[in-house]
Structures are given as structure tokens and as C-alpha cells.
Amino acid sequence: MAIKMRKTxxxxxxKYEPEFLLGLYRDMLRTRAVDDRIEALYKxxxxxxGCYSSRGQEGCSIGSTAAVGDGDVIGPMIRNLGSLLRKxxxxxxxxxxxxxRSTGPTKGRDGTSHFGAxxxxxxxxxxxxxxxxxxxxxxxxxxxxxxQNNVAxxxxxxxxxxxxxxxxxxxxxxxxxxxxxxxxxxxxxxYSTPVEFQTAAKTFYCRAEGYGIxxxxxxxxxxxxxxxxxxxxxxxxxxxxxxxxxxxxxMRMRGxxxxxxxxxxxxxxxxxxxxxxxxxxxxxxxxTAKLLDDDLDTQIIAEVKTEVDDATxxxxxxxxxxxxxxxxxxxx
Amino acid sequence: xxxxYIDAIxxxxxxxxxxxxxxxxxxxxxxxxxxxxxxxxxxxxxFGRPRILDTPLSEIAILGASVGSAIMGMRPIAEMQFAxxxxxxxxxxxxxxxxxxxxxGASCPMVVRLPTGGGTRGGPFHATNPEAWFxxxxxLKVVSPATVHDAYGLMRAAIRDDNPVLFLEHKFLYRRLKxxxxxxxxxxxxxxxRKAREGSDVTxxxxxxxxxxxVEVADALAAEGVDVEVLDLRSLIPLDEAAILESxxxxxxxVICHEDTVCGGFGGxxxxxxxxxxxxxxxxxxxxVGALDTPVPHAPALEDAFMPQPADIREALLTTVHx
Numbered sequence: 205m206a207i208k209m210r211k212t213x214x215x216x217x218x219k220y221e222p223e224f225l226l227g228l229y230r231d232m233l234r235t236r237a238v239d240d241r242i243e244a245l246y247k248x249x250x251x252x253x254g255c256y257s258s259r260g261q262e263g264c265s266i267g268s269t270a271a272v273g274d275g276d277v278i279g280p281m282i283r284n285l286g287s288l289l290r291k292x293x294x295x296x297x298x299x300x301x302x303x304x305r306s307t308g309p310t311k312g313r314d315g316t317s318h319f320g321a322x323x324x325x326x327x328x329x330x331x332x333x334x335x336x337x338x339x340x341x342x343x344x345x346x347x348x349x350x351x352q353n354n355v356a357x358x359x360x361x362x363x364x365x366x367x368x369x370x371x372x373x374x375x376x377x378x379x380x381x382x383x384x385x386x387x388x389x390x391x392x393x394x395y396s397t398p399v400e401f402q403t404a405a406k407t408f409y410c411r412a413e414g415y416g417i418x419x420x421x422x423x424x425x426x427x428x429x430x431x432x433x434x435x436x437x438x439x440x441x442x443x444x445x446x447x448x449x450x451x452x453x454x455m456r457m458r459g460x461x462x463x464x465x466x467x468x469x470x471x472x473x474x475x476x477x478x479x480x481x482x483x484x485x486x487x488x489x490x491x492t493a494k495l496l497d498d499d500l501d502t503q504i505i506a507e508v509k510t511e512v513d514d515a516t517x518x519x520x521x522x523x524x525x526x527x528x529x530x531x532x533x534x535x536x
Numbered sequence: 537x538x539x540x541y542i543d544a545i546x547x548x549x550x551x552x553x554x555x556x557x558x559x560x561x562x563x564x565x566x567x568x569x570x571x572x573x574x575x576x577x578x579x580x581x582x583f584g585r586p587r588i589l590d591t592p593l594s595e596i597a598i599l600g601a602s603v604g605s606a607i608m609g610m611r612p613i614a615e616m617q618f619a620x621x622x623x624x625x626x627x628x629x630x631x632x633x634x635x636x637x638x639x640x641g642a643s644c645p646m647v648v649r650l651p652t653g654g655g656t657r658g659g660p661f662h663a664t665n666p667e668a669w670f671x672x673x674x675x676l677k678v679v680s681p682a683t684v685h686d687a688y689g690l691m692r693a694a695i696r697d698d699n700p701v702l703f704l705e706h707k708f709l710y711r712r713l714k715x716x717x718x719x720x721x722x723x724x725x726x727x728x729x730r731k732a733r734e735g736s737d738v739t740x741x742x743x744x745x746x747x748x749x750x751v752e753v754a755d756a757l758a759a760e761g762v763d764v765e766v767l768d769l770r771s772l773i774p775l776d777e778a779a780i781l782e783s784x785x786x787x788x789x790x791v792i793c794h795e796d797t798v799c800g801g802f803g804g805x806x807x808x809x810x811x812x813x814x815x816x817x818x819x820x821x822x823x824x825v826g827a828l829d830t831p832v833p834h835a836p837a838l839e840d841a842f843m844p845q846p847a848d849i850r851e852a853l854l855t856t857v858h859x
Contacts, residue, residue, distance in 0.1 A: 310639050313639055320640045321640070328639065332627055335627060338596055338600020338628070339600045339604035342606075343604040343607065343608050345601050348586065349560065373596070376600075379591075380589075535677070
């Protein structure tokens with residue numbers, strides 16, 4: 205497979221509703237604000253355990269999730285906090301899970317963003333993240349069997365793409381031409397392991413050729429490019445043309461989890477990617493297009509802060525999970 | 537009409553597919569070929585694709601797609617061509633399927649069919665009894681029919697259950713067992729043991745292929761004045777603990793027999809529960825009969841020596857009765 209050009213967003217934003225374009229901005233800001241809040245709660249020793257930041261990858265989550273609709277299903281991995289929010293999950297539910305509250309989505313039985321919420325079309329991950337690939341292919345299979353014109357969208361990292369589930373899930377989806385989209389967020393590090401220790405191949409999207417499915421390569425820090433690339437893949441899926449593997453070029457800007465200072469990542473690399481921060485880039489483009497100015501920016505940031513403050517108050521006021529029904533819900 | 541064990545499984549699947557359009561079959565060679573053991577013969581003609589879904593050789597995909605579609609409300613019946621191959625998809629069952637309801641409340645109604653066991657010279661990779669890999673995983677149900685009626689009834693119950701159910705169907709019994717199924721099928725609730733033979737001297741707790749031998753051994757011993765009660769568990773998880781304890785309290789002696797290897801086999805769990813809950817009722821040590829702790833060997837004489845035989849069951853029963 206020839207090396208593709210990495211896609212970037214269109215120069216002309218005129219074909220989009222300003223509300224949609226600003227919505228991408230707001231949702232990336234919401235994602236970052238929630239990540240920051242979770243980090244602050246950790247530092248105040250209020251979390252049950254650690255936390256995983258999606259800082260720097262908000263464009264991947266928000267852009268791709270913006271391309272699916274209400275009846276579609278997503279399977280977010282650990283760094284797709286933004287996908288949960290964009291799909292309509294209230295912020296308090298994320299915080300309740302991090303705080304081990306009995307009214308959270310797992311009632312204290314699992315932590316972080318390890319949960320699903322079918323009422324929002326969300327299938328939850330397990331720690332072995334690539335298992336979401338065959339599982340979400342199964343959700344796509346249910347759409348195909350029922351004649352529903354819906355798609356399943358999931359994500360994986362460049363590290364997680366090396367387990368067998370990736371291969372079996374994509375191959376299966378390809379054979380059955382399932383309405384399925386996989387976004388591979390190449391964020392350069394899987395815990396401490398750099399890309400060159402994951403594969404000898406130059407790219408990850410080139411694997412699609414081996415499965416006979418479509419592939420694309422996109423700037424994951426360009427939220428609109430991420431949206432358009434996923435939108436096209438979703439259109440193919442709805443049209444019966446089968447799955448797509450999208451490789452998103454991005455960077456993990458924090459450690460694997462909060463305990464990890466990521467000193468193994470060269471400082472230069474971080475500095476370089478800080479200039480390509482997805483929120484910074486998108487804000488600049490909105491300003492160039494005269495869709496955003498200082499006043500509006502200040503207003504959005506204040507609204508997001510209020511939303512996160514309210515959600516935090518709500519989550520903190522919820523009861524901590526207590527023993528009582530431990531055996532009651534092992535089985536349905 | 538007389539039906540054999542594998543036909544009973546096939547008929548239960550067919551009847552449930554006719555009743556509920558969410559039920560579908562997924563696996564390798566199950567459509568065009570009708571399944572390696574012909575359990576889905578004729579299904580492609582009746583139900584068509586994609587409800588009868590031939591897949592790539594890909595256990596993770598079969599089980600993963602089953603999990604994903606089950607979460608979305610389908611009721612997949614996944615076939616592992618041989619029970620041994622489920623090892624390829626272990627994570628999908630023990631970490632995804634088993635925990636999804638406990639973790640965030642989604643139901644995962646799926647059946648995994650496992651052609652199980654030895655006696656057919658299958659060797660190390662085509663004759664495993666994998667139940668103990670799974671009986672200790674909270675969130676999975678494990679059943680093992682030993683009669684034609686239960687092959688039908690447990691399959692029906694497994695399909696209708698809202699949880700992942702591992703269905704151990706014994707290859708040796710496929711065409712050896714024959715019986716007449718009543719009109720309208722049979723219900724066999726999960727978690728209820730079957731008293732295969734009433735007796736008063738000793739309880740033989742068993743399941744699967746060994747339940748088939750157990751009654752034969754018990755009947756022979758009756759002629760020698762030893763009255764054996766045979767309890768066929770049918771369902772390992774959930775386990776009918778009450779039925780075991782009731783029988784042990786009556787006979788005061790117990791032998792546990794399964795075709796699986798002894799070390800870490802499910803018999804150890806049964807033994808532990810009896811020790812904890814009915815120790816004062818025991819007049820003899822609990823004995824376990826199972827396969828040797830080796831892989832399943834291939835050559836006839838080796839496999840016969842490996843597997844528990846009727847003579848081994850008989851000897852264990854006599855030792856226990858005469859203790």
C-alpha cells in the first residue's frame with residue numbers, strides 16, 4: 205500500500221454551520237476541563253485510584269465521535285473521554301465512577317472510564333483494550349442482521365493494535381463487510397514503549413490492505429480533518445461498503461497514567477507537539493474564520509467551568525459504594 | 537420418533553430460532569457443511585445467511601462478535617468446533633462476557649457450544665474437558681447434559697438465559713444416546729440436578745459422560761447388594777448444592793466422578809463443600825474419580841488408561857461403602 209498523505213481539514217469552513225464548528229471546540233474544552241478536574245481530584249487524594257489523561261488527543265475523540273449519530277454505537281477506550289461526553293454522557297457519571305460512588309455507572313465495581321451506557325450507545329472497554337474491536341464488530345453485526353442502517357465505531361492505540369484481537373476483529377469485519385469503523389490513535393507511546401518497538405512497518409493503516417478494507421490517514425490533532433475522515437468512513441459503512449481503518453497521527457501528552465512522569469519521552473518531542481495542541485489549533489482557525497473572538501472564548505470557557513463545577517459537586521455528594529449486594533448482580 | 541443426543545441439541549436450537557428471531561448461530565463450518573459434527577445440519581437451508589453465519593477460522597472473532605451482538609440484544613449460539621479451541625478465545629469469555637453485567641449492567645445472553653471430552657481417540661487437542669477452566673469465573677454458567685432429554689432441555693434453557701452459558705456437549709454421547717422427545721420439547725432449568733438413580737448406601741455425584749456410565753455401574757452393584765444413588769448435576773454453575781447435601785446426608789458416603797483430570801477439577805469444589813457443610817454426616821472419606829493428570833493421550837490403550845473407566849467407578853464405590 206502506498207504511503208498516504210496525512211489528511212488535514214479544509215481551508216474553507218463556510219460549508220459548515222458555525223454552531224457545529226463551535227461545538228467541536230466546546231466539546232474539546234469540556235474534555236480537557238474534565239481531565240484537569242480528575243487530575244486535581246487525584247492530587248487531593250479523592251480518587252479511588254489513578255487516572256488516565258487524554259490531553260492532546262481531544263481532537264481524535266471529538267472529531268470522530270461527531271461523525272456518528274444517535275442510533276450508532278461507540279466503544280471508547282481509556283483515552284476517549286471526549287467520546288463519552290460527545291455521545292451525551294453527563295460529566296457527573298464519569299466523575300462518579302472515578303470516585304467509586306454507588307450511583308455511578310458501575311456502582312463502584314470498576315473505575316476510571318471503564319463502563320458502558322447503552323442508553324447513550326456506549327459499549328464499555330475492558331483493560332485489554334483491543335477486545336473492543338471484535339466486540340464492536342459484533343455490535344455492527346447486530347445492525348447488519350437487523351437491517352438497521354447504523355454503524356459501530358471504536359478506537360485502539362498503536363500499542364493495542366499488536367494483539368490478536370485487532371487482526372481477528374478487522375479480518376472478520378472485512379469478510380462480512382460490517383458497518384464498522386476503527387480509529388487507531390497513534391499517540392507514539394504505549395506506556396513507555398515507542399512506536400518503533402511496536403512494529404517494523406512504517407504505518408499502521410497499511411494493515412488494512414491485508415484485510416481488504418479501506419484505510420485512511422489523518423492528522424488526529426486537526427479536529428475537523430478527524431471529523432471528515434470518520435464521516436467518510438461512516439458513509440461507506442452505511443452504504444454497505446464495509447469497514448475502514450483510520451490511523452490518526454497524534455501524541456500522548458501525559459504519562460501512561462498519572463503515576464508515570466513519562467521521562468522516557470524526549471522533551472523536544474513534547475515541545476513540538478505542544479505547538480500542535482488540538483484545542484490551540486482549532487481555536488486559531490475559528491478566530492481566522494471570524495467565528496471566535498476573545499469575548500466568546502471567555503464565555504465558552506466560563507460555561508464549561510460551571511458545567512464541570514456543578515458535575516463535581518454532584519458527584520462528590522453521591523454516596524460511596526458500600527457492601528450489600530455484592531453477589532446480587534454477577535448474573536443478569 | 538427416536539432422537540439421539542446431538543439431534544436433541546439441533547432440535548432445541550432449531551425450535552428456539554423459529555421462536556425468536558434474535559437467536560442465531562455463528563461458528564466455523566456450521567452453514568454449508570452443517571457443522572463438524574452436523575449439529576447445524578439443514579440450518580442454512582431453513583434460516584439462511586446471516587442467521588447461520590460461517591466465519592473465518594477465528595475464535596476471538598466468533599466469541600467477540602457474540603459478546604457484542606449479545607450486548608445489543610441478539611442471542612448468539614457460538615460453536616467452538618472442538619471444546620479445546622476455546623482456549624484461543626479465553627480472554628473474551630473470562631474478562632469481557634463474564635464481567636460485563638457485574639461491571640455496568642449490560643446483559644450478555646450467549647451460548648457457547650463445546651464439543652467436549654474423550655473416548656474418541658481425539659488426543660491432546662480434540663478431547664479436552666474444559667469445564668474447570670470456567671467454573672471458577674464468576675459470571676459464567678456451565679452446563680453439561682448427560683441425556684437426550686437434557687440435551688434438549690438445557691440447550692433451550694441456555695438460549696433463553698440472559699447470561700453467557702458454556703454448553704458442554706459430550707462427543708462420545710452424540711450418537712450413542714437415543715430417546716424419545718415429547719411433543720413441544722422439554723424444559724430443564726439451569727441449576728437443578730437430576731437423580732438418575734435412587735439409592736441408600738452411597739452417593740455418586742457426577743455429570744456428562746460419566747453420568748452415562750454411572751447408572752450402568754450402579755445397576756451392576758445393586759445385584760451385589762450395594763445400593764448406589766446417582767446424582768447427575770447437569771449444571772455445574774449454578775450448582776445444585778442442596779441436592780448434593782440432601783443425598784449425602786441420606787447415604788453418608790460419597791464418590792465424585794468426572795471425566796476431567798482430578799487436580800483442580802470441579803470434583804474438588806464439590807468435595808470441599810461437602811466437607812464444610814456435611815462433615816458430621818460422613819462415614820467415609822470423600823473419594824474422587826477422574827482422569828490422570830496428563831494431557832489426553834491419543835492411542836487407544838493410553839486413552840483408556842487415562843480416562844476413568846466403569847471399573848474405576850466401581851472400585852471407588854466399593855472402597856467407600858466398605859470403609
